[in-house]
Amino acid sequence: MESLKPIFSSPFFWGFALGMVFLVLSLWAHFKTKIELKRLRRSLSDKVEIEAQHLGELKKEKDQLKQENENLRIKVKGSGENSAQTLERELEIFARAEKSMYVTAPGFSAAWENAKHAALEEVEQEEQGKSIPRKLFRKFFSAPNKGGAEHLLSTSESNPSEQKSS
Numbered sequence: 001m002e003s004l005k006p007i008f009s010s011p012f013f014w015g016f017a018l019g020m021v022f023l024v025l026s027l028w029a030h031f032k033t034k035i036e037l038k039r040l041r042r043s044l045s046d047k048v049e050i051e052a053q054h055l056g057e058l059k060k061e062k063d064q065l066k067q068e069n070e071n072l073r074i075k076v077k078g079s080g081e082n083s084a085q086t087l088e089r090e091l092e093i094f095a096r097a098e099k100s101m102y103v104t105a106p107g108f109s110a111a112w113e114n115a116k117h118a119a120l121e122e123v124e125q126e127e128q129g130k131s132i133p134r135k136l137f138r139k140f141f142s143a144p145n146k147g148g149a150e151h152l153l154s155t156s157e158s159n160p161s162e163q164k165s166s
């Protein structure tokens with residue numbers, strides 16, 4: 001043991017021993033860092049995969065919504081043309097029915113002419129500015145259009161006898 005005493009008392013030995021301790025500690029920290037880096041890489045790759053999957057789903061949904069939007073745009077464009085044709089057809093039907101009523105129901109024609117004349121006077125007064133336009137009030141206070149023309153005449157407008165008394 002006497003021969004080892006000068007070795008243990010030398011500053012070189014203590015420096016070497018202390019260096020070995022620091023080496024072990026630094027290797028331990030290095031391996032911990034390496035393990036943590038692998039864990040973070042796995043976590044990052046998982047996150048990237050999830051985000052890529054989510055992005056793919058969003059792109060599919062976006063494409064589907066674009067297709068639906070295009071289909072709806074085409075339907076709206078077509079329905080606008082169709083509704084004009086439907087209104088023209090109904091106007092033609094009413095005109096033909098009116099002609100038929102003149103021939104078949106002689107009492108109807110006088111009441112019909114009076115109602116048309118009263119309605120014409122109202123429209124002329126609105127156009128001249130002597131009366132408040134009913135079209136504006138109808139737009140603000142009527143129910144939303146469901147595709148028909150039911151809202152065009154309210155109950156007070158459909159009865160010409162009430163209009164004459166007011």
